[in-house]
Amino acid sequence: MAELRGSRLAALPATVLVVVALWEIIATRQQAAAVPADDAWASAAAVVRVGHRPGDLIVFAPDWADPIGRLHLGDLIPVEMAARMDAARYGRIWELSIRGAHAKDVTGLVPTEERDVGGVAVRRYDRAPAVVLADVREVLSTARSTGGGPRVELAEVGFEPHRCVVVVPPASKPVRITFPRLALGSELVGYVGIADVFTRRDDREPGTLSVEIAGAVVATVTAGIDAGWVRYQVPTTPGVAEVTFVISSASPRRQMCFAAETRR
């Protein structure tokens, strides 16, 4: 390369280096100030407060901005809402977003209102909410269990908060949780996952959830270590039926976490 010095060809990489250095100096300072500050978030929060109705869901994007969003609007987000099973039961969703991100809860929805407030995009989505006939977390006390100590908890599943029924089934001995008279609509929607990052790290066995309606298996879902909050959905016949959730794992420490709603 020493021989190249003085040639126009050599000037190219040398010039590129100079341009890169100049760009880095400018870009570094710009990037450091690229995230809207508290005044912008406060203004965006004020927009939400004006139009907010009780029961509206508020979400933030990207995920890492969630603490900032909760700092400004956390008083409008009950723990139950933050730890929701999913967003289907919410008819109005407010999304506060930066850097062009979108929350997964609004995937496929079109905003009815959108404003940019100092770099924070405020969007409102309206849609027909799912009508929930029964939520297994709310009627757990009516269920029979063959073990596993089922209890409703706010658990970390896939690094997200979910209020769910936590069961720790003995190794290779499935736990059956039976709701003798569960109101059914046209579908049953549920989720399952493995709670607790540390037991997920130390024990790599997956867990399985099967759903039986009136004795017939209608769904079987396997939740792997990194699968997160796994959705399943089965069509149902409106009425009342015995519904059983069967939870199993080869691991004796598996904290299985599930939730399910029957919907009209």
Place this chain on the structure above:
Amino acid sequence: MRPLVSRRAVGWILAVLTTVVVIANQEQVGIARDEMVYMGAGDHYADWWGAYVTSLGGTISRPEVTSRAAITRTFGGPQVTDNNCEHPPLIKTLFGISHRLLHDRLGVNELTAYRLPSALLHGLLVLLVFSMVLELWGFGEAVVSALLVVFLPRALFHAGLACFDAPMMTLWFATIYTYWRCLDGRKWPWQVGVVFGLALATKHNALLLPFALGVHYLIAGFREGGLKGMVVFRWRVIVSLAVLGPLTLIAVWPWLWFDAYSHVKDWLAFHMTHVHYNFEYLGTNWNAPRFPWHVALVTTLFTVPVATLGAAVLGAGVWIANRRHGRGRTRAPGLLLVLSVVASMGPFFLGTTPIFGAEKHWMPALPSICIAAGVGTMWAARTLASFVHQQAVARRLVLGLVGGLVVGAAAVETVTAQPYALSWYNALAGGAPGGADLGMNRQFWGVAAAGTFPVLRAKVPPSLPVYSHDASPAWGFYGKLGELPRSLPDAGGEQAGISRSELAIVIHERHFNRHDYMIWNTYGMVQPIFVLRAHGVPIVSVYQRPRSPAAGKQP
């Protein structure tokens, strides 16, 4: 005209300035949880050495100090982590000695006293880089290389901690440097063995050095004398490494003065079977193998200033182009520096080596990158200057401008990164926000907690127990330093601590989300009262229990 200072003196000046910069920077940096362990162990070790030196004078009985029981009480124990015997003692001993001398006797700030040896060693690294480059490639290259070492944002951060990683980078490069010097054919190349032993006594990744040195020796030997040369090229250097290295390690680690085989075995077994901590990389939380093969490459790409990386690519090109003509070809310095990178990063391509800590574990690769960058920068500068035919002054101006831009870019990144450098990523990644978008690791060790202290202090009186999360190991020491009042005691760990607390902090790492949720559940709300951010990216949240006595007090 005679220059005001000699070229070699410039290296010393840069070394001193580097040490000053590191000391000044660390004052803004909170305490890493691991520092608590190393500082405590260092005090024990320093006291033991103090007693040992005293025993040499006969004031106290030497067997009392050097007995198996006394050494075990200080350096080991029945468990594999007793007295932190899973890590060799050299740098911890220096932390302890510095603490005893500078704080206990001279009143220097306690934390700074512990951290000073790391800062001094970082200055030494800059001096060694400068010296090697000055000898091989010239003054301009030496200055730029040295400055690019100073302006490595993550390395500067680590150099201000009482931990192993920055000192290891220095001792690793010192071994590379002394090995290269000792290849000059001297009769007694004892220096390389001793320095290698000191590296071994600093951190276990020094065990990777023989891979770099061995391959280099074989190639350099073959070039010099064919197959025979691979053995006899500079055989005394190999003897020095093989004999003086282990002897030096044993000399500074009394734990190896008895049952050496068993203790070395335990030391290495600990690291061969190390637990995998949680670490976020490209949007996935990794805590079990197999890890992606490209962790070291991508992380380096995002944590070394972009201009430095670009210049290093040019520098590598210069090395390749000049491989048959460069100064000191027999000793193949370019090859040696490349092998240093390969040995340092190599294990992280296996997919099984723990990746927590990321770049700090392969920081020994960085001096080579900076040296290549220094060579590349000056090549680019001279190339562009060659188009300025008129005056020497104009050519010098171009040289200074190009060098200044590359160093300036690194300096801007470095200044921007502090004091939360673990959350910082370079301009290519998009800075801290870009790193968060990419799902790169946010931080570790709980260092950022210190940034919330003004908010917490504003909440007292009355006494308010704080769930201190990952800052818990350092909480008491913060109090001792006067950064936290006694009225903000640590409430304890996990759910019991949260239940007892009136205030709670969560240091944001992906696997720590669970602590947010535990607090929500306990406090019955999800709204923090403060979110500490690094360039807009949340790094610590502070919660206050509703109806707490602190309610209504604004920070």
